Amino acid sequence: MTVTLADVAARAQVSPATVSRVLNGNYPVAASTRERVLKAVDELDYVLNGPASALAAATSDLVGILVNDIADPFFGIMASAIQAEIGGPGGRAGGERLAVVCNTGGSPERELTYLTLLQRQRAAAVVLTGGAIEDAAHQAAMDAKVRKLGEAGTRVVLCGRPPAPDTGAIALTFDNRGGGQELTEHLIGLGHRRLGYIAGPEERTTTRHRLEGHRAALAAHGIEEDPRWTVHGRYDRRSGYEATLELLRRDPSLTAVVAANDSVALGACAALRDSGLRIPEDVSVAGFDDLPFSIDAVPSLTTVRLPLAEAGARAGRIAMGREEAPPGGIASVRGELMVRGSSGVPRAS
Amino acid sequence: MTVTLADVAARAQVSPATVSRVLNGNYPVAASTRERVLKAVDELDYVLNGPASALAAATSDLVGILVNDIADPFFGIMASAIQAEIGGPGGRAGGERLAVVCNTGGSPERELTYLTLLQRQRAAAVVLTGGAIEDAAHQAAMDAKVRKLGEAGTRVVLCGRPPAPDTGAIALTFDNRGGGQELTEHLIGLGHRRLGYIAGPEERTTTRHRLEGHRAALAAHGIEEDPRWTVHGRYDRRSGYEATLELLRRDPSLTAVVAANDSVALGACAALRDSGLRIPEDVSVAGFDDLPFSIDAVPSLTTVRLPLAEAGARAGRIAMGREEAPPGGIASVRGELMVRGSSGVPRAS
DNA sequence: AGCGTTGCAGCAAGCGCTTTCTATATACGG
DNA sequence: CCGTATATAGAAAGCGCTTGCTGCAACGCT
Numbered sequence: 001m002t003v004t005l006a007d008v009a010a011r012a013q014v015s016p017a018t019v020s021r022v023l024n025g026n027y028p029v030a031a032s033t034r035e036r037v038l039k040a041v042d043e044l045d046y047v048l049n050g051p052a053s054a055l056a057a058a059t060s061d062l063v064g065i066l067v068n069d070i071a072d073p074f075f076g077i078m079a080s081a082i083q084a085e086i087g088g089p090g091g092r093a094g095g096e097r098l099a100v101v102c103n104t105g106g107s108p109e110r111e112l113t114y115l116t117l118l119q120r121q122r123a124a125a126v127v128l129t130g131g132a133i134e135d136a137a138h139q140a141a142m143d144a145k146v147r148k149l150g151e152a153g154t155r156v157v158l159c160g161r162p163p164a165p166d167t168g169a170i171a172l173t174f175d176n177r178g179g180g181q182e183l184t185e186h187l188i189g190l191g192h193r194r195l196g197y198i199a200g201p202e203e204r205t206t207t208r209h210r211l212e213g214h215r216a217a218l219a220a221h222g223i224e225e226d227p228r229w230t231v232h233g234r235y236d237r238r239s240g241y242e243a244t245l246e247l248l249r250r251d252p253s254l255t256a257v258v259a260a261n262d263s264v265a266l267g268a269c270a271a272l273r274d275s276g277l278r279i280p281e282d283v284s285v286a287g288f289d290d291l292p293f294s295i296d297a298v299p300s301l302t303t304v305r306l307p308l309a310e311a312g313a314r315a316g317r318i319a320m321g322r323e324e325a326p327p328g329g330i331a332s333v334r335g336e337l338m339v340r341g342s343s344g345v346p347r348a349s
Numbered sequence: 350m351t352v353t354l355a356d357v358a359a360r361a362q363v364s365p366a367t368v369s370r371v372l373n374g375n376y377p378v379a380a381s382t383r384e385r386v387l388k389a390v391d392e393l394d395y396v397l398n399g400p401a402s403a404l405a406a407a408t409s410d411l412v413g414i415l416v417n418d419i420a421d422p423f424f425g426i427m428a429s430a431i432q433a434e435i436g437g438p439g440g441r442a443g444g445e446r447l448a449v450v451c452n453t454g455g456s457p458e459r460e461l462t463y464l465t466l467l468q469r470q471r472a473a474a475v476v477l478t479g480g481a482i483e484d485a486a487h488q489a490a491m492d493a494k495v496r497k498l499g500e501a502g503t504r505v506v507l508c509g510r511p512p513a514p515d516t517g518a519i520a521l522t523f524d525n526r527g528g529g530q531e532l533t534e535h536l537i538g539l540g541h542r543r544l545g546y547i548a549g550p551e552e553r554t555t556t557r558h559r560l561e562g563h564r565a566a567l568a569a570h571g572i573e574e575d576p577r578w579t580v581h582g583r584y585d586r587r588s589g590y591e592a593t594l595e596l597l598r599r600d601p602s603l604t605a606v607v608a609a610n611d612s613v614a615l616g617a618c619a620a621l622r623d624s625g626l627r628i629p630e631d632v633s634v635a636g637f638d639d640l641p642f643s644i645d646a647v648p649s650l651t652t653v654r655l656p657l658a659e660a661g662a663r664a665g666r667i668a669m670g671r672e673e674a675p676p677g678g679i680a681s682v683r684g685e686l687m688v689r690g691s692s693g694v695p696r697a698s
Numbered sequence: 699a700g701c702g703t704t705g706c707a708g709c710a711a712g713c714g715c716t717t718t719c720t721a722t723a724t725a726c727g728g
Numbered sequence: 729c730c731g732t733a734t735a736t737a738g739a740a741a742g743c744g745c746t747t748g749c750t751g752c753a754a755c756g757c758t
Contacts, residue, residue, distance in 0.1 A: 050409075052404045056714075057717090122399065122400060296586065364709075405746040708749100723736080724734080725734070
């Protein structure tokens with residue numbers, strides 16, 4: 001059998017209670033006793049039984065991080081920052097926590113199931129990252145779950161996700177609308193009047209907000225949008241490639257393509273190049289997020305930098321109760337326009 | 350208080366044992382009874398207590414995935430594939446498992462601590478991804494942990510990691526040596542004789558194997574390597590940029606730069622461009638891994654494709670006992686040379 | 699009719715830990 | 729010196745679930 005607390009206690013000639021207290025360090029134990037116990041633990045190579053401990057203490061040291069797509073650096077970067085703050089091992093003092101990231105793959109059911117699993121494990125905290133799915137039923141279900149988690153003592157933090165009112169969850173949202181607007185205004189400022197837009201999946205808050213910002217900019221400058229100028233797709237390169245081809249087919253006179261994110265923008269660049277168009281001389285391209293590879297594109301990508309790591313770190317700290325929640329439980333995180341080589345003045349038409 | 354099994358039992362007018370059996374579906378229960386129980390579960394919105402269940406059953410539904418850097422798509426892609434197979438929720442039938450990915454950040458201590466945490470949680474399986482750290486003490490500690498996990502019933506699978514003999518762990522290793530050799534041979538075949546090499550961090554198996562492959566190719570063609578041609582760095586773009594500048598400083602006559610991975614190669618491309626050199630006319634560049642963005646580089650990157658997703662999926666299946674382990678518990682996964690625009694014949698010297 | 703099967707359900711004993719309460723020993727003030 | 733704080737250790741009662749075993753009908757066989 002595996003070594004138990006009792007074995008350690010026997011070896012150290014103390015009661016199990018004392019061993020538990022030494023291990024948790026939440027009760028005075030004489031230095032000499034502590035040493036004896038620690039020695040026994042070491043000698044027996046004892047490893048605490050997590051489930052038993054969680055059961056008895058009615059809390060666990062698990063912290064969940066939900067992401068839509070773990071293969072996407074957008075989420076990878078946030079998850080990494082969150083996890084670093086959760087402490088995981090290697091973090092600083094305090095109870096060691098197992099920060100785990102769960103990949104929902106963008107599926108509503110998975111999202112919910114993971115939340116249940118986390119609830120089942122009596123997670124200490126949960127951080128939900130990325131845009132939410134805009135489906136009334138699903139949102140209601142999510143809100144209910146979140147509320148229940150909160151009631152059970154699990155701290156819930158939303159990072160890069162719109163607030164969920166009345167659920168008690170702290171929200172750190174990205175100002176996707178503002179960023180989208182700023183980006184398109186930059187393009188308009190350069191002289192563009194015919195701008196294609198490659199949006200993300202339809203029922204996502206991120207998609208909608210970025211698109212709204214784009215449209216707000218157009219509206220602010222009296223540019224009437226042609227419905228043909230918007231195409232929806234996934235948040236990946238492939239989708240950007242195809243959507244760009246489609247855009248070009250619909251209206252070859254476009255002088256700029258705004259993409260839902262950097263990966264999509266890269267796909268757009270590839271499609272433009274393959275169509276014999278130069279960037280930015282013939283068509284300007286803009287992305288969103290400013291992921292690490294964006295600067296390496298040729299020409300480098302004009303985009304909106306989102307402070308992914310910073311926001312993640314903050315979310316992690318809040319989840320651990322090491323930083324105060326923002327007033328009202330909601331904070332909006334702004335992006336920063338990064339003007340680079342992929343955007344320029346439009347070609348003479 | 351939260352709802353417990355007993356509450357459900359009371360409501361369904363059966364014993365707790367019966368409820369447990371309905372939930373686990375591992376014991377015959379009359380259909381009518383089952384329905385009554387399920388109804389009660391639903392009405393009370395009951396969620397199983399994970400720790401209690403794990404304690405009583407002496408196993409948990411946790412599966413750990415250890416990665417070196419979650420923000421790196423190399424790991425993200427593998428993790429994603431593994432997780433998809435583990436089932437997480439959304440997967441197919443069978444007990445639902447919580448697949449969690451743990452980010453070691455490449456730190457030996459974290460790696461060990463996470464393993465302990467997973468052991469503490471009585472994880473059902475653990476998948477270790479990526480290169481191992483070459484430090485005798487650390488390796489011994491890891492091996493001991495892995496062995497212990499195995500003894501405790503946790504299935505351990507190594508994915509893209511060298512085998513750990515006598516630990517009982519199944520290993521799916523990447524043929525980094527072979528891939529590295531093939532890549533360099535391609536360059537030599539094009540006529541290159543002065544090749545710079547940007548290696549990864551010193552004490553990593555992946556770094557060493559790729560470098561060994563490179564050197565084997567040089568040796569096979571009677572090319573004597575100048576020690577100045579090798580620079581070590583991290584596995585990121587920045588490091589590739591700096592290393593390339595250093596390489597150029599040491600020997601401007603180099604006609605090719607082989608990078609430890611694609612990110613590094615991208616950095617190398619940037620450095621070359623910034624130095625006024627054309628790719629591949631002046632200097633050829635090659636990467637490793639074939640991450641999604643590699644094809645988007647301009648020119649697109651010659652590299653060695655590693656079947657990250659496939660290997661991950663297989664590792665996941667093995668971890669779940671849904672696929673047989675390879676004979677001897679070890680399988681080598683080969684990479685595939687992808688010749689693209691970044692490599693060409695060397696310039697006339 | 700008698701009796702071994704079979705199919706379902708319940709009993710109850712833990713799983714290994716935490717924690718409240720109690721006990722003992724030492725220290726302190728008067 | 730004694731009564732009472734003050735440390736420190738132990739006893740024991742669970743935490744909520746699983747599961748081996750027992751119980752009891754209904755069933756089929758000879």
